Amino acid sequence: MNSEINFRKATPEDAGQIWQILQQAIVRRKNDGSRQWQDGYPNPETVERDIAHGIGYVLTENNAVVAYAAVIYNDEPAYEAIEGKWLSDADFNVVHRVAVSDEAAGKGIATEIFRRIEEYSRQNGVFSIKVDTNFDNTAMLRILEKLGYTYCGEVYFRGSARRAFEKILS
Template identity: 60%
Template structure:
C-alpha cells in the first residue's frame, strides 16, 4: 500500500468552498465540545475569502484533497501588542490562526503534522518565532501546543474573549 501524498501549499481561490466546508465542520465540532470558541459568526466565508486574497490561507492536502486549513500571518496581530504576561521575543513572527481539520481526516494527527510543515516554512522565510492563541476550553489544541514545545506566555484578547497565548522560538 503506497503512503498518501501530503503537501503544504498556499490556498487558491478554487479552494474556497472546500475550506469553508472544513471551517463549518470545525465550528460545529467546537459547539458539540461545549466550547464558546467560533460560536459568534467568526470565522465566516468572508474571513476565508480575505485569507485567500491576502495570501494568508494555507492548506495541507492528502492525495490532493484538502485535509487541514490554516491562516499564517506575518508580523501582524494587533491583539498581540497587548499581552497580560510576556512574549519570549520581540522580533519578526508568524501568527497561526484558524486551524481547521476536515471531518474526513479528523483524529489522524494531521494538526501535529501541519505544525511541522508550518515550522519548516517559517524557518525557510528566516523568521524565528511563531505565536498562536487558543480558547481556554480548546483542549485538543492546548495538548498539541504542549506536545510541539510551545511556551505559554499569558493572555491576549481577541474577538471579545480572553485567549491563552503561546510562542515557540525556532532559531
C-alpha cells in the first residue's frame, strides 16, 4: 500500500489531533522510563500558541496527522547559555515538541519529520538545525545520532539539563 506523506503548517483544525498525539507521546516517554514531558508540559495551550505563532508543523499520511513538531526560527533563549559550544553562530531553526502518534510509532515517522524539517530549512536559506532532548529519551537520542546531529553540550529548561545537538545542512 502506498501512502502519501506531506509536511505542512499546522492549522487550528489540527489542534485536537496534535494534542492527542502529544498525550500519546507523553505516556510513551513515561513507559520508557523517561522523565521528559512528565511535568504538565506540553499542554493544549502550548499547541494553540504554536499554531497561533505559525511555528507548529504536522506530518500527514493520507491526510491524517501522524506527527507534530514546533519549528522556531532563530529563537531559543535557553540556547544562549549552553554549557558547551554550538557548531555555528549562523541562523538556525530550533526543533521542539516532536511527537508521533501511537499508530505511526516505530515506522520511521520521527526520522521523516526531521528530514522534512531539514528540507524546509534549506529551502528557506537556513542551514543549521538545533535541537535538545532529555538525557533519558533514548528514542530521540538514537534518531539524532542516525541523522548526523552533533552533541554540543547541555542547555537548561524548567530547571533540568537537556542534551543539545546541532546539524549543519549542506
